Amino acid sequence: MNIELSEFLIAVAAGMVRSATPVLYATLGEIITERSGILNVGLEGIMLVGAFTGVAITYQTHSVGLGLVAAMIAGLLLGLFHALLAIYFQANQVGVGIAMTIFGTGLSAYLGMDYVGKQINTLGTFKLPLLSDIPVIGPIFFSHDILVYATFILVPLIAFIINRTRLGLTLRAVGEEPRSAAAAGINVELTRYIATACGAALAGLGGAYLSLAYAQGWSENITAGRGWIAVGLVLFASWNPFRALIGAYLFGGAISLQLRLQAAGLDVSPYLLGMLPYVLVILVLSISTARRKNAPSSVPTALGLPYIPQV
Amino acid sequence: MVSGHWQKLRRAALYTLGSLTAVLIAFLITAVFLLLVGRNPIEVYIGIYQGAFGDSFSFSETLVAATPIMLCGLGVAIAQWLGMMNVGVEGQLYLGAIGATYVALNCHFTHSWQLLPLMLVGAAICGGFWSFIPAILRVTIGVSEVITTLLMNYIALLLVEFLIHGPWEDPNNVSWPQTAAFPAIAELPHLFATRVHLGIVFGIGIALLFAFLLPTTKIGFISRVIGSNPDAAEYAHYKVKRYQVWAMIISGAVAALAGFSQVSAIEGRLRSGLSPGYGYTGFLACWLARHNPIAIVIVSILIGGLLSGADSLQLSAKLPFATVNILQGMIFFCLLATEQYINKLTSKSNIESNTESPKVLRSEA
Numbered sequence: 001m002n003i004e005l006s007e008f009l010i011a012v013a014a015g016m017v018r019s020a021t022p023v024l025y026a027t028l029g030e031i032i033t034e035r036s037g038i039l040n041v042g043l044e045g046i047m048l049v050g051a052f053t054g055v056a057i058t059y060q061t062h063s064v065g066l067g068l069v070a071a072m073i074a075g076l077l078l079g080l081f082h083a084l085l086a087i088y089f090q091a092n093q094v095g096v097g098i099a100m101t102i103f104g105t106g107l108s109a110y111l112g113m114d115y116v117g118k119q120i121n122t123l124g125t126f127k128l129p130l131l132s133d134i135p136v137i138g139p140i141f142f143s144h145d146i147l148v149y150a151t152f153i154l155v156p157l158i159a160f161i162i163n164r165t166r167l168g169l170t171l172r173a174v175g176e177e178p179r180s181a182a183a184a185g186i187n188v189e190l191t192r193y194i195a196t197a198c199g200a201a202l203a204g205l206g207g208a209y210l211s212l213a214y215a216q217g218w219s220e221n222i223t224a225g226r227g228w229i230a231v232g233l234v235l236f237a238s239w240n241p242f243r244a245l246i247g248a249y250l251f252g253g254a255i256s257l258q259l260r261l262q263a264a265g266l267d268v269s270p271y272l273l274g275m276l277p278y279v280l281v282i283l284v285l286s287i288s289t290a291r292r293k294n295a296p297s298s299v300p301t302a303l304g305l306p307y308i309p310q311v
Numbered sequence: 312m313v314s315g316h317w318q319k320l321r322r323a324a325l326y327t328l329g330s331l332t333a334v335l336i337a338f339l340i341t342a343v344f345l346l347l348v349g350r351n352p353i354e355v356y357i358g359i360y361q362g363a364f365g366d367s368f369s370f371s372e373t374l375v376a377a378t379p380i381m382l383c384g385l386g387v388a389i390a391q392w393l394g395m396m397n398v399g400v401e402g403q404l405y406l407g408a409i410g411a412t413y414v415a416l417n418c419h420f421t422h423s424w425q426l427l428p429l430m431l432v433g434a435a436i437c438g439g440f441w442s443f444i445p446a447i448l449r450v451t452i453g454v455s456e457v458i459t460t461l462l463m464n465y466i467a468l469l470l471v472e473f474l475i476h477g478p479w480e481d482p483n484n485v486s487w488p489q490t491a492a493f494p495a496i497a498e499l500p501h502l503f504a505t506r507v508h509l510g511i512v513f514g515i516g517i518a519l520l521f522a523f524l525l526p527t528t529k530i531g532f533i534s535r536v537i538g539s540n541p542d543a544a545e546y547a548h549y550k551v552k553r554y555q556v557w558a559m560i561i562s563g564a565v566a567a568l569a570g571f572s573q574v575s576a577i578e579g580r581l582r583s584g585l586s587p588g589y590g591y592t593g594f595l596a597c598w599l600a601r602h603n604p605i606a607i608v609i610v611s612i613l614i615g616g617l618l619s620g621a622d623s624l625q626l627s628a629k630l631p632f633a634t635v636n637i638l639q640g641m642i643f644f645c646l647l648a649t650e651q652y653i654n655k656l657t658s659k660s661n662i663e664s665n666t667e668s669p670k671v672l673r674s675e676a
């Protein structure tokens with residue numbers, strides 16, 4: 001094969017893995033949340049606040065690690081707030097998500113004003129020894145940063161926890177049959193609070209990856225719809241972490257391809273190319289929904305429904 | 312029947328009270344935020360009020376801001392009446408602006424009365440097309456329209472960017488991303504020598520039209536059945552899907568009128584910063600108004616005041632416009648938090664109001 005072309009493809013694939021990472025964190029988080037029966041479509045707002053918090057704390061403390069932790073805590077708090085409205089106030093969960101998006105957009109834009117264009121420490125690349133030397137595979141998968149590698153572990157880990165552990169069984173029971181779960185002695189509300197908080201913490205981390213590793217700085221609306229992409233990918237993935245990985249890589253691939261084509265001087269408007277990832281997500285979501293139409297549904301039965309304990 | 316009227320009145324009063332309480336709590340919480348970032352909330356709120364309703368000029372600016380919110384809010388409501396959640400009004404607004412711009416720059420007429428209706432039609436077709444796509448995906452395949460309408464907002468914004476940086480770029484000024492200025496006849500008439508324009512008449516007219524049609528016509532009746540109980544509607548052999556698709560098309564077309572009137576009456580050309588999120592604000596207005604068309608008109612004027620008031624503080628008091636988004640988000644949170652309680656008070660059954668939300672993200676097998 002033509003050397004230039006193979007280099008181009010490897011660069012696109014490596015970019016795919018990096019571009020997919022923020023969305024993947026948010027998608028994995030949302031899978032956990034939705035498996036518990038809570039629908040959190042406000043990921044866009046949570047990712048924005050996470051992205052801002054990451055930059056702000058890193059700028060103040062010069063520590064990327066603290067920035068990432070702070071972003072997770074910010075996400076966790078917003079997740080708890082979502083859960084409070086959804087569980088205690090039994091609010092319309094889609095509505096809460098849209099409110100969260102408006103709120104997160106405003107909050108991050110307000111507080112982030114002073115941080116636009118600020119130089120910050122960023123999450124450095126750490127080539128994995130030996131693994132990164134493997135031809136093709138090495139540069140694509142093993143020449144990134146620790147948060148990319150963490151997804152390689154997180155995907156099977158979350159799948160394992162959900163499907164094979166007692167914890168996962170609790171989570172699924174709460175999402176499928178909350179009343180039976182309660183009858184079996186499970187605290188439905190507590191489980192949902194924890195699942196939503198964990199899911200939102202991962203979304204916050206995804207946002208911080210965007211600002212601390214991917215774009216390396218804060219700018220208003222840095223997520224550009226990635227939160228909604230993640231919500232869509234959860235449906236595409238039918239709540240399965242491995243399929244979420246595939247979905248995120250499809251999206252990341254479209255982003256990376258579009259950027260590389262622009263860099264290569266392709267004579268197509270960058271704005272038209274920029275539509276590619278969104279169009280792709282709508283397409284794959286439609287195709288996967290159509291194909292599953294007659295298959296048994298994998299939607300958590302109690303998803304989005306408020307839990308009203310029997311008295 | 313007297314008791315029926317009382318019931319209705321009582322419900323309307325409770326809804327109003329609920330929305331007002333939500334807004335009040337949101338203002339209080341945002342006040343705490345403003346204190347934390349070193350602002351005097353009382354000063355900010357008085358400033359917003361002055362900038363919104365202080366004198367006749369501010370009030371006219373409030374009506375200008377209220378117009379696109381009203382049209383977007385009505386768009387959201389039309390879809391919602393039939394159980395479709397259209398979060399894509401922002402994108403449909405931009406598509407309306409694109410359609411109107413195409414007509415304004417390419418159709419050569421000598422009179423406004425020839426050009427303006429054609430611009431309106433162009434806008435409505437583009438906006439309707441934009442909401443048709445998620446609608447058809449939803450009713451045929453079962454793809455959640457919440458996600459598709461939202462993602463299409465981002466595509467619409469990129470489409471505008473593409474046009475103003477590319478084929479529609481102003482030939483006289485290539486350094487500034489916008490189209491050429493419209494001919495003078497493409498300007499929507501203004502009212503009372505202010506910036507208030509015919510768009511607000513469209514908004515109020517559409518609201519009145521639906522307020523009249525929905526309770527009195529057969530189509531209105533069927534729509535209400537579909538909105539409140541799609542299964543029953545299916546059982547009664549109503550063409551649920553066809554109704555829902557048309558509701559979405561009309562919804563997008565009405566939102567597109569917001570884009571049309573913005574480019575025609577306010578901007579005089581297409582550019583990218585056309586809407587500071589009128590679509591999302593319209594969504595909030597619709598929910599605050601509990602999808603009632605007349606209430607949407609009133610709520611839009613109040614929120615329009617918030618927007619124009621905050622806009623006037625942006626320069627004088629250096630208040631970032633993002634404050635409005637924080638406040639809007641807070642209002643929305645508080646509204647949702649109090650909703651169940653209000654529903655209980657209005658003796659609407661708990662189950663009924665609860666089962667509405669989750670279907671949105673479910674595939675309709």
